[in-house]
Amino acid sequence: MPIDPNISPHDALRVEVLSEALPFIQRFSGRRVVIKYGGAAMVDEHLREAVFRDIALLASVGVRPVVVHGGGPEINQWLKRLAIEAVFQEGLRVTDPATMDVVEMVLVGRVNKQIVNGLNHVGGNAVGFSGADGGLVQARTHGDGSLGLVGDVARVNPAVIIPLLDLGYIPVISSVAPNAEGQSYNINADTVAGELAAALDAEKLVLLTDTPGILRDRADPGSLIRHSTLSQARELIASGVVAGGMVPKTECCIRALAQGVKAAHIVDGRVPHALLLEVFTKAGIGTMVVGSSSG
Numbered sequence: 001m002p003i004d005p006n007i008s009p010h011d012a013l014r015v016e017v018l019s020e021a022l023p024f025i026q027r028f029s030g031r032r033v034v035i036k037y038g039g040a041a042m043v044d045e046h047l048r049e050a051v052f053r054d055i056a057l058l059a060s061v062g063v064r065p066v067v068v069h070g071g072g073p074e075i076n077q078w079l080k081r082l083a084i085e086a087v088f089q090e091g092l093r094v095t096d097p098a099t100m101d102v103v104e105m106v107l108v109g110r111v112n113k114q115i116v117n118g119l120n121h122v123g124g125n126a127v128g129f130s131g132a133d134g135g136l137v138q139a140r141t142h143g144d145g146s147l148g149l150v151g152d153v154a155r156v157n158p159a160v161i162i163p164l165l166d167l168g169y170i171p172v173i174s175s176v177a178p179n180a181e182g183q184s185y186n187i188n189a190d191t192v193a194g195e196l197a198a199a200l201d202a203e204k205l206v207l208l209t210d211t212p213g214i215l216r217d218r219a220d221p222g223s224l225i226r227h228s229t230l231s232q233a234r235e236l237i238a239s240g241v242v243a244g245g246m247v248p249k250t251e252c253c254i255r256a257l258a259q260g261v262k263a264a265h266i267v268d269g270r271v272p273h274a275l276l277l278e279v280f281t282k283a284g285i286g287t288m289v290v291g292s293s294s295g
């Protein structure tokens, strides 16, 4: 087709890209997508704004995004100011009561509101929650309790956010939740995102992080595993290919998929517009885990 000399190639490309997104927009419109927001995409000012714009764009085209966030770097910064040592085991933060106070203040009080403000600033309609609000998440002690106030998700009740999603609001959820007795727990944000995706019958779970995805060799960014089935993902944990903070990520993908979520994505949040690349292009950019090899 001859290109009209009055249309700049730049503009032609722009509308072409937009047009190519149509089948994806149609497919995901009205569907829920749970996004775990963290890593560099949370720290770098430009990436942060790009992520907020992407999320607002998803909401504008009818996708129903739900944001779950951690805030590791900011928690570490405040722990340091208060001279409390940050300790990790198996990718999880050892959480004594003093650390828990800081986790709760930083995640619920500060990080959550920064994200809500950032999304609203670019035209989103964001509303902040912790696991406590509306009984959204109930925690229980993780493992034998040796990590302190680290929680697992005992139960998710998304009733409070469903009407908001239907009204076009973007729920932003921090990964702090009380147990049955009202004690606050620190839960890995990936875990909360996975359980929430399952409870919401989400189309997708997208985990933004600081690696290209699951790497076959974690020292080699070129060894990205683009596609994995549930059973292959289990194998990657069992064989030790996946370690550290990638373990809760991969595990929550597995749990979400086993409970009916269609696809889980581990994506490099350092890449501008990683979220849109993953949702609106066929190839995507990170690791996609699906329930069966057909997906």
Ligand code: ADP
Residues within 6 Å of the ligand: 038, 039, 072, 091, 190, 208, 209, 210, 211, 213, 214, 215, 216, 217, 218, 241, 242, 243, 244, 245, 246, 247
């Ligand atoms: P986030 O802050 O996004 O939750 P984490 O640091 O908790 O990120 O988890 C991601 C980290 O997991 C990577 O930076 C990497 O050090 C580690 N990791 C372990 N195994 C792998 C693997 N196979 N592929 C990629 N990253 C891995």
Ligand code: MG
Residues within 6 Å of the ligand: 091, 190, 245
């Ligand atoms: Mg982590």
